[in-house]
Amino acid sequence: MTTTAPPSALLEALGREIPADRIVTDADVVASLAHDDAEWAPVGAAAVALRARTEAEVSHAVRVCADLGVAVVPRGAGTGLSGGANAVDGCLVLDLSRMSAVREIDADNLVAVVEPGVVNDDLKAAVAEHGLWYPPDPASAPWSTIGGNVATNAGGLCCVKYGVTRDYVLGMRAVMGGPAGYGSAVRLGRRTAKGVAGYDLTALMVGSEGTLGVVTEATLRLRPAPTQPPRTVVGAFASLVDAGTAVAEATRRGLTPAAFELLDRACLQAVEDWKHLGLEAEAEALLLARVDTPGAGGDEEAQALLAAYDVGGPLFSMVSSDADEAEALFAARRLAYPALERLGPVLTEDVCVPRSQVPEMLRRLVDIAARHDVTMATIAHAGDGNLHPLLITPPGDDAAREAAQVAFEEMLDAAIELGGTVTGEHGVGLLKRDGMRRELDPLAVELQRAVKQTLDPLGIFNPGKVL
Amino acid sequence: MTTTAPPSALLEALGREIPADRIVTDADVVASLAHDDAEWAPVGAAAVALRARTEAEVSHAVRVCADLGVAVVPRGAGTGLSGGANAVDGCLVLDLSRMSAVREIDADNLVAVVEPGVVNDDLKAAVAEHGLWYPPDPASAPWSTIGGNVATNAGGLCCVKYGVTRDYVLGMRAVMGGPAGYGSAVRLGRRTAKGVAGYDLTALMVGSEGTLGVVTEATLRLRPAPTQPPRTVVGAFASLVDAGTAVAEATRRGLTPAAFELLDRACLQAVEDWKHLGLEAEAEALLLARVDTPGAGGDEEAQALLAAYDVGGPLFSMVSSDADEAEALFAARRLAYPALERLGPVLTEDVCVPRSQVPEMLRRLVDIAARHDVTMATIAHAGDGNLHPLLITPPGDDAAREAAQVAFEEMLDAAIELGGTVTGEHGVGLLKRDGMRRELDPLAVELQRAVKQTLDPLGIFNPGKVL
Structure with a gap:
């Protein structure tokens, strides 16, 4: 993996309003910020990385990138498993992990307002001091950021009872493009318990993997701590x-x-x-x-x-x-997960089936792995029907890797056949794009494309992901 | 209120694929289908009404209306309180109340699949036979339809603990337009407990008040009965x-x-x-x-x-x-509500504020009503901060009515000032359009407009509502 030389026009334009210490050009550091934890997802060569500290910096960067036709690939901690934060060639990697303030904890209304870079477990700890709880608990909670959780609509263990990230996002601020004007910060949603004023663009943004804009603040619903x-x-x-x-x-x-x-x-x-x-x-x-x-x-x-x-x-x-x-x-x-990672590169599946189909899906997973001679271990959020077969290959064994990739696709097809989905909580990113197209009504994909085209006509927000 | 004579081209085109007994041209009947329960919201003169029985009939009607440039105003039971189902001049009123089948109750997966015209309480009764429960319970539950509940993202009493309609809609079929082609039936969403394959167009459709397409089937999450x-x-x-x-x-x-x-x-x-x-x-x-x-x-x-x-x-x-x-x-x-309706026409407010602001909002409501000498009674889903001040005017008293309308707008402003929303659960329809514009970030309104323009470029789906 190499990075291209940062175009001087991009650096010059960024530097006009952003302090130099936010801008990363060192090739090794840029490369380290250019991918998430998805095994085998393609990674492009980023031009430069920006460690933004404020919404104004994000706005300026998006405006500059729109002017110059440079792609913006947002990222938090990079714990994603679908390649949703992987760089494309010549892009700006927009690292939001330094925007990590918990701006407000409103205990009277069970609401928190946070920057996107706050780590899930850090938010949990901050609200716990007020006797409150932020439920969504992806396995990555000790490292992953709320911005990334929002981008992928992250789930976790407790969502069988308490719901997923989307159920906790009341509103947000986001730097958007298109009809809002590239670089504009927009306030979406609400902070009341209920509200139906207009289309739910907040729900649309959650799970859109940075392809429609960059979340710069989230207003989150909390629960009383157990x-x-x-x-x-x-x-x-x-x-x-x-x-x-x-x-x-x-x-x-x-x-x-x-x-x-x-x-x-x-x-x-x-x-x-x-x-x-x-x-x-x-x-x-x-x-x-x-x-x-x-x-x-x-x-x-x-x-x-x-x-x-x-x-x-x-x-x-x-x-x-x-x-x-x-x-x-x-x-x-x-x-379980760290124990398995000791055995070799792990390709993590994320299929979800109707719960009554869990036994049949488990049967098919075992069968598929056996037919392709793939080492598989399965962790499942079984109560949700959300299964994570982990395909493990010996390091450097290309044949095993190819077999695992074939098995991976067959598992997606089995999930679809049983009335399920190719991704329960990890997101589409790069790894599930084909699977998603097999799952969804082609017209629904067309409508998604149209929404993307409308909200990001220049196609600079995390291009190539999801769609 | 009068209806215009139905254009013969529309009738002829509808009749090509839709049996005559579905098509209503009687002026009195059309007029009775041309409005919901919102006091004082303007009502246009519909050209014709269609009591559709199948998705194919909805598809054909939308295709015909797109060809002829006729607006489509969908409705269920017409119990809405914001004018969201009110006719515009020359429109087709698309009555979905005859599409009332509960197609499937999947007790193993806590899922029901229903047509849009099923009445909320009828669905509750049907799933209760399987020991299951569909929680959303607007006050209109004995009459209102699931299609209308989905269109307005209806709330109710139990949403303080169990959430609103959007929390129960896993997927849907809808007859859409624009990039899908007018009249195309599109499958959106999923039937699994979790799923993140692509943008959440299901959540976008819920609460969009028929302005983006016509819901012809909903896949709903159920709970075990208490x-x-x-x-x-x-x-x-x-x-x-x-x-x-x-x-x-x-x-x-x-x-x-x-x-x-x-x-x-x-x-x-x-x-x-x-x-x-x-x-x-x-x-x-x-x-x-x-x-x-x-x-x-x-x-x-x-x-x-x-x-x-x-x-x-x-x-x-x-x-x-x-x-x-x-x-x-x-x-x-x-x-309470029927008791108050005995006293005169009731204009129902639907503001929602952060819960800690409930005492202050109640104070302001009393003050506003007193200043304008308006008879007010307040019912509130207090646990949500969702207040329903009901403004009651003596029948035929125009001065009282004008005073109530001024008070109505001042109440919206008070809710916005306290960090709230102009509509907690009834929808924007016609009555809250100005209020919504005062509440939302103007850029968010622009983005909504762009989404509407993309998904309904001809502007035939329930024009003039929400935006």
Whole structure:
């Protein structure tokens, strides 16, 4: 990966209103900012990076880029898994991670106003001091920024009960283009609990991956912090399909735990090899439900989950007896991804199917991986039907990598066939563009193109992503 | 109100693919279909009405109207309060109330697929047979259709805890125009719990009041039905501001009842004069919270609400002791609107403010009504900060009507000043267009216009509404 020499016209124009210490031209640093965490997504050569500190700097940069026809690729922490923050040749990488202020915490109205670069867990910590909670919890929460979460409509573990990022974005400020004029900062949405004044452009911006403008501020809905530690309901199963059956049964019975995760044998093995937790040796799948309903209601919910597990015929199941045990039982989930990354480059799938199809989808994933001789480990937000098969290839093994890519596409097709989607929460970026076109009504894609063309007629906002 | 003679070209073209019994030309019937329930919103003279039975008929009608340059004004039950379904001169009124099938109830995935004309309460009844619940509950639920609810992003009582219509629409089919081609039926969204494949055009369509296309099918998220009857927590207060203080305190303490309603003296009086329930004679305001948390958790929540009421200094407060009492205590809320309609034409406001501003907004409403000598009664979804001051004028009193209209606009300005919105849940329609322009960033209005122009370049979908 190389960077092209920064065009002097771009540097000169940026420098007119932006202090030099924000502008990055060092090729190695620019290259390090030119991609996210998506394995195998193509990365272009960025011309320059800008570490913006203010909305005015973002506005100026967008105006300059519009004038010069330079693409703007916004990024936060770069933890994305679809290539949505990957550079295109000659672009400006717009790094928003230095705009990280929590501007306001309005405890009376359960609202926070933040800059896009604030890290998800930092926001959680800041609002916790007021007895409040910002629920969306992608696995990247310790590193990923709210701007990136908004751009991808990030989900996470707790969205089975508490919803995704879009459900928490009441309004925003964004530097837009097109009819607003490139570089204009626009206020969208509201800060009231409800509101229907005009088209919901806030909802349109959430999940648009920086292709319609650059979010410079978000007004977020908060919840009261939970007052009691959660329980964990664990179940070990002899097959993935048994575990999937238990999940489908829990949904059918209307149970909504605060997290409902599935780990397969490969995940458990990787964690066990690394951390020696003494995980169930016979189990092909582990289900972990988190119950945060307080008091007796929580006890009832935990018991009802155990009863749903029984339909899948578990090898073993139990409810945690205290907070420490609840955390310990959940440890395998937290450790799974880093444990797997030790084994080689991981290509992360993100399919989502109707929940009753989870057993069938798990069956197909196993079949596809076997047919292509691909090493697969599956983590799933099972309660949402959102499955993350992780395809692991030995470093440098090109044949394995090609096989994994074929398997990846077949998994997308299987999800579509079962009435699902090619991306539950990671976004389209570069990796799911073909899959998205296979999933959606072609006319819906046309309408999306038209919206993009209208709001960004110059095509400078994160070109090539999503559409 | 008169209707123009239907242009023969339109009738002839419609008749080519649509059976004659769907097409309404009788002037009186057309006129009865040409408006919603908004007092004083202008109504144009429709050319003809079509009672469509199928998506194919909607498609054909939209194609014909696009060819002939005829406006299409979609409607369901016509219970809207902003004039969003009011005819424009020469238009086709597209009545969707006969497309009322519940196509599918997928209990395993908590999803229903419905036609737009199904009545909200009929859908509730249909899913209840499967132990399921469709939460959005506008006051019009016994009559209003899901299509209308989707068009206005309808709220209701339970959205303080369970969210609004947009939170329940996973996907839809819609007959669109522009880049899709006028008359094309497009599938938008998904039926999985999560999904981020492309721009969220479903969220854009919800609340767009028929100005971007005609919804012909909705895929809706359901919840398990509550298993226990709710409790009612009632509080009577000596002033509106005291009641508002109690509401603000409950929000501050993180309490989220399943409904949190406020009625003022004028509402209570109207109900009492009509039904003689024996309501608290001294009270200037009544607060009614509904608690649906089951078991001991619900008891705790009810007691916590009583404690929050205490901060407002109630004249009287109590928790219902059984299901019958819970319903009886809520009766005043259900009866308030019909009781007030007995007094004269009602102009319904729909402002929403940050919840901490509820006491101040109530203060301003009283002041504005007094200054203009307008009879006002206030119903509020207080827990959302969504206030419905109802302006009542004696029938035929033009001076009173003009005073009420001035007061109406001043109330919008007060809401904007307090960081609120001119419409919490009823929609912009015709009555809030000016207010919306005062509320929103002018650039945001420009972007909305551009989206409208892109998706409906001929401007035939419900022209003059929202924008």
